[in-house]
Amino acid sequence: MSGISRKRKRRSSSLKPSPSPPAVFPDVMLGTYRMKDDKIIKKVIKKCLPVCGGLDTATIYGNQPSIGRAIASEGLLGGGRDGVPTPWVQTKLWRSVKPEDVVKTIKKDLKDLQIERLDCWLMHWPGPGRHLNYPPVTRTDVTVVKADVREPDPSSSESTLLYDIEDVGGPSKPSLYLASKIPNANPSKVISCPSTWSPSTRHKIWSQMSKCVDLGYTSTLGVSNFTLPQLRSLLTYCSTHNLHPPTLLQNEFNPLITLPPNLLNFLHINNITYQAHTCLGGRSKFLLNHPTVIKIAEKLRVETADVLFRYAKKKVGNIIIKSDYPEKVIKNFRIMKCGEWDITEEDMNRLDGIKEEVEFKGFGEGGTVFSWVREESPSFYD
Secondary structure, three states: OOOOOOOOOOOOOOOOOOOOOOOOOOOEEEEOOOOOOHHHHHHHHHHHHHHHOEEEOOHHHOOHHHHHHHHHHOOOOOOOOOOOOOOEEEEEEOOOOOHHHHHHHHHHHHHHHOOOOEEEEEEOOOOOOOOEOOOOOOOOOEEEEEEEEOOOEOOEOOOOEEEEEEEEOOOOOOEEEEEEEOOOOOHHHOOOOOOOOOHHHHHHHHHHHHHHHHOOOEEEEEEEOOOHHHHHHHHHHHHHHOOOOOOEEEEEOOOOOOOOOOHHHHHHHOOOEEEEEOOOOOOOOOOOOOHHHHHHHHHHOOOHHHHHHHHHHHHHOEEEEOOOOHHHHHHHHHHHHOOOOOOOHHHHHHHHOHHHHOOOOOOOOOOOOOHHHOOOOOOOOO
16 A cells, blocks of 8 residues: 555646547446535445445535545555546535635645545536525515525534525426525525626636646536526537536436436537436435335335436436445445346336426425426526
């Protein structure tokens, strides 16, 4: 082990701004959202990362220093341990970062992760958040409801923000999105975002992220929680300004999510990989306990989580799996890679049909986390 370098060497990027060559992402990646405890992180990294081959984190998760220490202690980034390939490492830029601070931020991320180059760096959100009331909400066909919505704060594992959530009436079923911050929310828990944010800020930030590819700080770039119109706008901007385009779209996907009909084809022709997060439906157990999912799992002799992961993988190709229990992650990963079982087309259709049963998709009842990012939601950040 002493002869193994523990840092991934930074090198000049060979990627050309446009068009972008296809990036090869691990099809099943280890997630670290809400993973805070140092001992858990070390245990999960040690046992799971060599198996999964890739790790996803974010600045806002507040766990990058712990992840960096865990990866370094296992000697995983200098050619691997016992012949294990060097794992893929990606992280995400939080929406509070101003354009002039982008390069400084990635340097801090690299220092925390104890590496010299990322495999992919994602823009975590397309804008500052509806809870900052941008753009102003002017719709009248809404019913305001109260909800306790949690958002991670790097300084605390128990921080909570309270928001208004607007139930937006549509032609068929309502769709939720965050509207405005509740006035009595604890100010110390509010994560500051640029007060002067506008849609052009996204492009200015991306210009600086593209610069980080040229500087060798990351090999590729990606986006998270973007809608198709936002992605189109960004690709156009990259093309006209000779910037590195995104190669990854990391969005929520599970049986409650309806993808735009042309999204996957659009991603394919633009060499962008879809990576699904929240495959189990978020904090709710709605999907894990759904009778349709249970019946399919019993027939296939697997767990309900395996059914939901396989469903997402069959639909979009790449997924993120996460658990504080290494044995569960490894089991999920190996079952995903096993070719001895699969979900039939008929059962895939049954899983698709679950969304038709749900009249209210939100933070508690439907089980989804970001259902308000769907295409039928009102345009936001644009």
